[in-house]
Amino acid sequence: MKFGNSAWQKTLGLCVILMLAALFLLPNAIKPASAAAQSSIVLDGQMIDGAEPLVVKQTTMVPIRVVSQQLGYLVNWNQTSGQITIGDSSSPLVLTIGSTTANSASGSVQLEQPPFVRANTTYVPLRFVGSQMGLGVKWEQASSTVYLQSPAPEPQPSVPPTPAPSDNVNNASIDSISFSDNRLTISANQAVTPKSSTLTAPDRIVVDLPSSAFGPAMLVNSNLSLGQVSTLTVENSPLVKQVRYSLFSESPSTVRVVIDLKQAVGYNIYNEGNLIFVDLNQQGTAPPIGSNGKKIVVIDPGHGYQDPGGIGFTGVKEKDMVLQVGLKVAALLKQEPNIDLIMTRSGDTYPTLDDRAKIANDANADVFLSIHGNKAAATSAAGTETYYADAKRSKKLSDTIQKHVQAATGFRDRGSKQANFVVIRKTTMPGALVEIGFLSNQAEEAMMMQDDFQQRVALAIVAGLKEYLGV
Ligand SMILES: [Zn+2]
Structure with a gap:
């Protein structure tokens, strides 16, 4: 699913209808959506951790980064210009903090409420996100829950795309x-x-x-x-x-x-x-990678470059922490005679989520592991958790990684759970995504930036991989 001109035009009308609907359907207050209990966002039946909607002047606002990245979009935040760019460079959607006008290749789109930043998180109107990304959107007031449904795979276009210049x-x-x-x-x-x-x-x-x-x-x-x-x-x-x-x-x-x-x-x-x-x-x-019975492990330090990931309690960027841990894992795996390692990134670069999955698929990897740090609006949220997309393919790996990493962090055991993150959904081999701890939690953020703590986590990841692979 990509932003295209025709999609923009089609969704403009829908957007207006949804904006009107929003006026009647949404609660009549200016408050966090979490007035009663904790509010949450559920995407394709799975709660998105740490993504809390807010209600501003009858409009439900959602954290754009969390939602778009779950769907596999590039999100670029330019602090100087206050602009958020969603989608690839060929047809990006550009929003500006404080402005109700969003721009795309095919013109401008009006938002019900301007995007704003709160606790290092950028919020945009839910209905706008839904219409522009082709998502089904439902707000359930009783449980303060936003339900998002991603579209079915797009049918092949009947008109072939315009060819690029011949050379x-x-x-x-x-x-x-x-x-x-x-x-x-x-x-x-x-x-x-x-x-x-x-x-x-x-x-x-x-x-x-x-x-x-x-x-x-x-x-x-x-x-x-x-x-x-x-x-x-x-x-x-x-x-x-x-x-x-x-x-x-x-x-x-x-x-x-x-x-x-x-x-x-x-x-x-x-x-x-x-x-x-x-x-x-x-x-x-x-010999070529994976020869002589060696297992191919792909390590994916999350985020990178223009995508900082979660911003921690004191401002630590997730992309930096996970790269530090990833490089420690790499140094350890290099010494393993029966494992060949590929990193999706080894510096401050940003391969797209699709690229990351493709690297592992192209290499016929035996295991894919994405490394992340967690974030929630509540600074009290804490613990280690690991995700798999497909239970049959990956639950055992996820369980094994969770067991080792949680023992190493000593953080609360949030378990091994299912979620449809792009990188573990699109990889075809056993894949897991570990959230070491919460960067939004002051104590866990401090721990995760310590060299010896990172080394312990790296050793645990390697131990988990080796146990799973039987090497
Ligand atoms: Zn992350």
């Missing part, structure tokens, strides 16, 4: 670049045949990706127009200083990735589906 039509889109386990992983939307070479003084490996260009998620991360170079920091590697990447040429379109080495080293470069691996293990004699 770009066959270009692969490079969606993410990460480095872990002495291995560079490049994810594309189609198979790309890389060309590699080495250079000396200083030592480096140059990988050219013919007929390739950067995809939207990478373009959001940084200026990657022709000649602009972005750097991926690589920490604690004995072999690699950093990884740089750029659009090397526009005609023909070529992406260049350079691995800056600390010493000359052999490497093995190969494809696995739409993934490209440059493996520096064993001086390049390492």
